[in-house]
Amino acid sequence: MSTINFTIDGKACKAKPGQTIVEAAKDNGIYIPTLCHFEGLKPAGTCRICTVKVGGRNMAACTTPVTEGMVVENKTADLEDYRKAIIEMLFVEGNHMCPTCEKSGNCELQALGYRYMMMAPRFPFLFPRRTLDASLPKIVIERNRCVQCLRCVRGITTADGKRIFGVVNRGGHVEITVDKDLAASMTDEMAQKAMDLCPVGAILKKEVGFAIPIGKRKFDSKPIGSEIEKA
Amino acid sequence: MASLDAVVKQVVSKYGNDRTRLMDIITDVQTELGCVSDEAVAQIAKILDLSKVDVEGVITFYHFFTKTPRGKYTVYLNNSAVANMKGRAAIAKAFEDAVGCSFGRTTSDGLIGLYDTSCIGMNDQEPAAIINGVVFTNLTQEKVKEIVTGMKAGKDVKDLVKEYGDGANQSDLIRAMVKNNIMRKGPVLFAPYEQGSAIKAALSKKPEDVIEEIKIANLRGRGGAGFPTGMKWEFCRKAEGAKHYVICNADEGEPGTFKDRVILTELPHMLFEGMAIAGYAVGAQEGIIYLRAEYLYLKKYLEKVLEDLRAKNILGKNIAGKGFDFDIRIQMGAGAYVCGEESALIESAEGKRGEPRNRPPFPVQKGYLGYPTTVNNVETLCCAVRIMLEGGEWFAKMGTAQSKGTKLLSVSGDCQNPGIYEVEFGTTVNTLLEMVGGRTAKAVQVGGPSGTCISKKDFGRRICFDDLATGGSIIIIGPDRDLFEIVHNFMDFFVEESCGWCVPCRAGNVILKQKLEKIMSGKASTKDVQELEDWCKIVKATSRCGLGQTSPNPIYTTIQNFREMYEAKVKKDTDYVSTFDLLAAVEESCKAAGRIPKVEEH
């Protein structure tokens, strides 16, 4: 069987074998919000923003393959509130000062905040003490903004497959760090790729800033997800 | 002392320069050098051709691994809720006074380090601590003084153990002061049996028929989730793979469980025979037992039992002359509750951070090293032995509709006879309280922190998968206890043990704990309780693995069953109370300026 039939919120959809719910939804013009997901990288399922309901159970749409006859709930009031809550958790868990951030307007977390009309987070700010690493030749790691999506860990490796980025500690203390020797050998292209992979302003390429002015950035005029949604 | 480079090189080559043995490599390097410094990290990474962050990521994930020295003697004092009930605070103070440093630190001469640790599986004999792998139970202030004097005199920790427990705890290879506290023996685990007879019975059948017998017994996993074992073995057997694996989950991390400790001490041959039966059923020749680091004191003994079983041809090649090969190795953990989750356990056994995997694929499809793997709890595997001997029908006669056989319970807290009890599934909480001498209880925590906290009105409920499910932990909470303190302790535990992978568990549990603290401090309104309950639901619904899906339970189930306790704490006449404490905020500056703040005017 080459086409899988399934539904999202009652709408009949088709998927290719092996596609995840997120991928198939996109092909069918349906937006399921994502943050840690990045096309071409192995899904990690860290952010849980893509949580959908299948057969009464909540699951991450970015890691779950579509199966024949699957009934997916996506835009229910409960799920939309969970998603908003997760965005809010991320805002209180880190230190996000959007007006001073080079990524403002290109940031997926900020864009999700707008899309979900977050005014003030329902949770109190945790104001964690986090560090910034400016010692590397090509990039700055600004951990105050990191959402631990692991895109950099998954996506940036040396030519012989070694990971440049990694995670240390556990629980609320997890932190992105690098193998300094491997990071020192990063090329300009790799630094740019790392910055582009990072959904927020936690990895910044050194020496260039605000190359695209505020107002002309990715999410400045259109909300995140609108490129996927069909009318 | 040999140079760092030489030590690392020797250790890594001992494990065949195999990256998947990183847990053992780090353990051994740390044993030799006292810690795994940046230099050692770089050296390990170099030899294994890994990135340094890969190695560092593993070290920093586990509680018992350290990059900086934690003392020639390292004291890990249990901080579980039951330890607190049994007087941990006074013991901690006695350690601090005698050692001369506070918890979380090492003395400046590098001799003694004092550290907290999550439940060490000794809830029936708290307060308890682990010092350099040796367990000290029922600690008193006098005992602490003696221990510290011994450490200061440079004695071997083993020599500081003055009394031994019962049974195999006294054997030469254990020599531990741990007591078994077997309070009630049942027909499945504690009836006598002849070693080797069960694997022989299994080998006389086809593997499919072994699985069929387990299905007739309707055996369900004893680790907590209650998945049907027969079905798990069948999935594993049918999954394609060049080899298959059996892993015994001996991580026993849920605070308040210690029943696997007793099985490992008194019935290890039964457990290993059960693993061989599972191996035959699923088509595996290799088994691994993942043993929590806290049970290191049993390792030598378990290795000897394995040797004996090989000598008796219950393990090894051509078992019982039936052409079946099966052997077992021990994999030590290093202190992480989440590694009890089966896919995190597999990651850890592969030498990685103990982070759960995304499913599918399930371990039965792609488990250890990508091969189909069945992960089973210690007790489940022992049940399989009895089922081979007595038959599935015999087993299924005991218990309730959905829960057959018996369950080994670890009972601790406010009762006369803490210890382990093998009871038939379906036993009510009341009956159990009667049995253990805990009739005065005002609450019972069934299934550990991740389970349910019930009040008196529910003491008629039954312990079984159809009603109150438990992996074995039963904590009895007496009438004079502050339940808030216990709930708070459990939340501390989850905050500490979250792997940090997913947002709702990593950030959500911290947020829940803070909100709980707001209520406990009396600075909350009814609305705060409502929000707390709602937020629990969000964390439960969106977390990736069982840890986050159950971590709000201490709060969630007490709001449901002890709502009056929350209501008594909140201010009813307002719907908003600020957490900002003006007096506290200006205290320091007022002191410096010599002023007395007039708060009433603000």
Ligand SMILES: Cc1cc2nc3c(=O)[nH]c(=O)nc-3n(C[C@H](O)[C@H](O)[C@H](O)COP(=O)(O)O)c2cc1C
């Ligand atoms: C956070 C977490 C901790 C767990 N800890 C244990 C454990 O210590 N021992 C155990 O047998 N199962 C534990 N489990 C359950 C295992 O994932 C798995 O279901 C079990 O080992 C399967 O064996 P069983 O079917 O024989 O119960 C844990 C699950 C979670 C989510």
Ligand code: SF4
């Ligand atoms: S640095 Fe950026 S890409 Fe890496 S984990 Fe943090 S947010 Fe994700």
Ligand code: SF4
């Ligand atoms: S729920 Fe908690 S323990 Fe489980 S994957 Fe998420 S962060 Fe890790």
Ligand code: FES
């Ligand atoms: S996008 Fe699916 S979990 Fe992050």
